[in-house]
Amino acid sequence: MPSVLNIKKGVEEGLQLFLESLLREKKVAGVFTLRKINEEGAAAYTLITDPEQMQQAVPLYPLMPMNAGKALSSYTLGGASELPLAAVVRPCELRAFTELIKREQGHRDNLLLISVSCGGVFPLSSLSNGTLTQELPAYWKAAQNAEIPTFLRPTCAGCEHFLPFQADITVGVMGQKDLDKECNLFLNTPKAEEMASGAPGSITSGDLETPEIQAVRKERAAQRLKLFEPFAAQDYGLSGLVQTFAPCLSCHGCSTICPICYCTLCDFDSKTHEYQPTSYSIELDQKGGVRIPPGTLFFHTGRMVHMAVSCVNCGMCSDVCPVNIPVATIFSKVGDALAKEFEYVAGRDAEEELPLGTYKVDEYSEVGE
Amino acid sequence: MMEKGKPTTQGVKHKNSFMSASYPAEEGLPKAIRAVLTKALEGKVFEALMLPLKVPKTEAYAWTLLDDAGLLEYASLLPPVMTVQGGKALSELTKHGELIEKTAVLLRPCEIRAAVELFKLKQINPDNITLISIDCPGAVPLSAYLADPEKYNREFQEHMEEKGKEESLRPVCQVCDKFSLLAPAEVIEEKEGYAADIHIGFLGQKGKQLLLFPLTEKGRVMVEGLGLKAESPAESWEKTVETMTAARRKNRQAVDKDFLSRISGPEPFSEVFDACINCHNCMRACPICYCQQCYYDSESVRLSSENYLARAKKRGSLRFPLDTLLFHLGRMSHMVLSCVSCGACEDACPASIPVGQVFSLVGDQTQAAFEYVPGVDRRQPLPLQAFQEEEFCEVEIPCECGEGQPPSEVNKNA
Numbered sequence: 001m002p003s004v005l006n007i008k009k010g011v012e013e014g015l016q017l018f019l020e021s022l023l024r025e026k027k028v029a030g031v032f033t034l035r036k037i038n039e040e041g042a043a044a045y046t047l048i049t050d051p052e053q054m055q056q057a058v059p060l061y062p063l064m065p066m067n068a069g070k071a072l073s074s075y076t077l078g079g080a081s082e083l084p085l086a087a088v089v090r091p092c093e094l095r096a097f098t099e100l101i102k103r104e105q106g107h108r109d110n111l112l113l114i115s116v117s118c119g120g121v122f123p124l125s126s127l128s129n130g131t132l133t134q135e136l137p138a139y140w141k142a143a144q145n146a147e148i149p150t151f152l153r154p155t156c157a158g159c160e161h162f163l164p165f166q167a168d169i170t171v172g173v174m175g176q177k178d179l180d181k182e183c184n185l186f187l188n189t190p191k192a193e194e195m196a197s198g199a200p201g202s203i204t205s206g207d208l209e210t211p212e213i214q215a216v217r218k219e220r221a222a223q224r225l226k227l228f229e230p231f232a233a234q235d236y237g238l239s240g241l242v243q244t245f246a247p248c249l250s251c252h253g254c255s256t257i258c259p260i261c262y263c264t265l266c267d268f269d270s271k272t273h274e275y276q277p278t279s280y281s282i283e284l285d286q287k288g289g290v291r292i293p294p295g296t297l298f299f300h301t302g303r304m305v306h307m308a309v310s311c312v313n314c315g316m317c318s319d320v321c322p323v324n325i326p327v328a329t330i331f332s333k334v335g336d337a338l339a340k341e342f343e344y345v346a347g348r349d350a351e352e353e354l355p356l357g358t359y360k361v362d363e364y365s366e367v368g369e
Numbered sequence: 370m371m372e373k374g375k376p377t378t379q380g381v382k383h384k385n386s387f388m389s390a391s392y393p394a395e396e397g398l399p400k401a402i403r404a405v406l407t408k409a410l411e412g413k414v415f416e417a418l419m420l421p422l423k424v425p426k427t428e429a430y431a432w433t434l435l436d437d438a439g440l441l442e443y444a445s446l447l448p449p450v451m452t453v454q455g456g457k458a459l460s461e462l463t464k465h466g467e468l469i470e471k472t473a474v475l476l477r478p479c480e481i482r483a484a485v486e487l488f489k490l491k492q493i494n495p496d497n498i499t500l501i502s503i504d505c506p507g508a509v510p511l512s513a514y515l516a517d518p519e520k521y522n523r524e525f526q527e528h529m530e531e532k533g534k535e536e537s538l539r540p541v542c543q544v545c546d547k548f549s550l551l552a553p554a555e556v557i558e559e560k561e562g563y564a565a566d567i568h569i570g571f572l573g574q575k576g577k578q579l580l581l582f583p584l585t586e587k588g589r590v591m592v593e594g595l596g597l598k599a600e601s602p603a604e605s606w607e608k609t610v611e612t613m614t615a616a617r618r619k620n621r622q623a624v625d626k627d628f629l630s631r632i633s634g635p636e637p638f639s640e641v642f643d644a645c646i647n648c649h650n651c652m653r654a655c656p657i658c659y660c661q662q663c664y665y666d667s668e669s670v671r672l673s674s675e676n677y678l679a680r681a682k683k684r685g686s687l688r689f690p691l692d693t694l695l696f697h698l699g700r701m702s703h704m705v706l707s708c709v710s711c712g713a714c715e716d717a718c719p720a721s722i723p724v725g726q727v728f729s730l731v732g733d734q735t736q737a738a739f740e741y742v743p744g745v746d747r748r749q750p751l752p753l754q755a756f757q758e759e760e761f762c763e764v765e766i767p768c769e770c771g772e773g774q775p776p777s778e779v780n781k782n783a
Binding site: 030032035044045046052053068075077078081124239243247256257264269280288291321323324 | 424429452644646681
């Protein structure tokens with residue numbers, strides 16, 4: 001049972017206090033967390049170095065303006081952080097960061113990774129249509145009661161990995177009674193215990209894996225299956241794919257925002273995929289018609305092949321799609337199938353090797369000679 | 370602002386300048402447009418067409434290059450939404466050289482303008498292409514349309530019948546004054562430099578007929594190929610276009626004034642982009658942003674972790690992703706002289722930032738400073754490619770032309 005730092009403050013205030021104390025005590029040089037940026041409720045990830053500014057931090061604000069794994073990757077791409085830093089990220093963001101580290105796109109050393117038993121986030125559109133500010137109290141109530149509110153991102157409602165893997169500290173949110181009075185920080189690693197020593201609050205012990213958590217995991221698993229229902233392979237098929245991706249503008253926003261798609265220049269944006277006049281002519285001859293720009297579906301299936309095994313179901317891709325394609329649902333479904341196939345869970349363990357980065361002689365012999 | 374003593378760009382003040390051929394539209398405008406194009410394809414005036422097709426069993430439209438007249442059944446020649454900006458689609462099609470098939474492309478006026486800019490930027494090869502422009506009733510917002518196609522199809526239909534509500538259109542369409550035949554006075558006088566080869570008009574015709582205005586040799590070939598003759602003046606069309614243009618300009622002035630007052634100054638301006646998540650959808654949807662790799666996506670903008678921390682310490686905090694505002698300002702300085710106010714960027718923004726309205730407003734003012742109107746005259750060089758010795762001498766030191774003052778003098782006076 002891990003030790004728990006119990007702070008007698010509301011969960012967000014308590015966490016704020018803890019982070020501020022880390023900065024003041026100079027245990028960290030900076031805190032990477034969400035910060036409100038306007039009255040309409042927009043928030044952005046921010047690296048805070050001034051303890052005074054911690055007041056404006058909203059570390060548990062249920063919005064994901066970008067997958068923080070991507071931000072931590074850009075921060076540590078050139079090498080591990082020179083100075084210690086604390087980062088508050090959601091479980092899927094931590095998983096994305098882990099996957100990026102495996103791809104040599106980041107470093108974990110010198111980072112205190114704080115995650116949360118996650119109640120999910122609102123879709124980005126809820127910011128412009130006002131749902132977020134309106135439903136915020138209901139969100140916290142649902143988190144406290146370990147329920148799944150209707151206004152979450154669809155991928156969050158169906159997310160089973162809402163307890164983080166390999167976080168130094170887990171902030172207890174889901175199913176934690178008295179969220180408005182108590183902040184429980186589960187100290188999972190020696191580094192966490194060291195950081196928490198001398199911090200405001202008292203040390204107790206506890207377990208995150210409660211019956212309530214197990215119940216909501218089950219419920220979320222059911223939601224997940226429901227989410228996948230319209231995309232059942234036998235009824236959906238190729239024509240289903242064509243129809244789903246029909247409105248695609250080829251803006252590639254899904255790829256730009258995806259934490260796993262780290263390539264500086266995507267293959268599908270490269271010359272390889274540009275058509276010459278003769279290519280159009282040949283396709284016209286063969287099919288009578290060519291979609292312009294060409295290769296819309298090829299891009300999505302190709303991107304899927306490149307990254308789906310590491311898909312962490314964060315849902316950024318769906319949120320950013322200007323034509324409302326349920327990209328994340330489809331990628332999650334395929335990701336699940338791959339996870340099962342390779343006995344792999346994206347971002348579960350930094351030591352676990354990427355399925356396509358390992359070779360096993362006796363693997364998939366049924367598809368060989 | 371933009372007009373600044375310049376003649377109209379829609380040519381409507383030049384009565385009877387344009388001769389048109391009429392095509393009956395008793396069965397509705399979409400059918401008439403389809404009939405014209407089918408006839409042109411079957412009559413081998415063209416070997417292929419690039420048109421928006423409705424993807425079967427969906428409400429989505431996709432640009433399609435086709436040579437099978439059977440596929441025209443799915444064509445929606447003027448869809449209620451702008452999907453991929455047509456100029457951008459045409460660039461995809463022709464940037465690597467002349468198309469093998471003789472092809473006609475039907476575009477909205479702002480798409481034609483983007484195509485002309487892309488031609489100037491060497492991203493379009495127009496050699497085997499006939500550009501057809503069409504009177505544009507505007508477009509409805511893309512994401513709202515996809516959420517409720519039935520409603521927005523109805524709204525759009527009303528616009529086709531010239532009785533639609535302006536507020537159902539995208540904001541940039543509500544203030545668009547270049548929705549018809551594009552031709553500044555110089556082009557009309559010299560009969561050269563037309564943006565489109567042929568224009569299809571239907572405004573003010575009560576849905577009874579299409580008017581075909583051949584503007585170039587390619588346009589004349591098409592009209593003749595259809596067995597038509599362009600010999601009638603189009604007074605009712607000109608009058609309608611003129612009235613609508615005047616109303617839109619008035620509206621534009623009012624809207625611009627209000628919008629400008631709300632976004633002027635560093636803080637209000639940066640607040641507009643507060644919710645930006647750096648997805649760069651705006652840039653990807655923009656027809657003018659043709660770079661294969663944007664500078665702001667390149668290695669040049671990468672920092673080391675010490676740099677991040679150093680920047681954070683300057684102000685006590687540093688927002689991630691970095692430099693979202695710089696991206697918008699940089700993109701603006703790269704492309705705004707060619708901005709055609711098509712609104713594709715705004716349609717593509719997942720954070721509902723009025724990015725199209727901002728760029729359109731800045732575009733108007735910047736373009737006016739260069740006396741440049743993007744995409745209406747194929748001959749007019751891009752302002753940053755044309756050096757004029759006498760230009761902007763007020764920012765030169767010393768100032769020799771007598772116009773304006775050097776910055777040092779301005780500062781003294783202030």
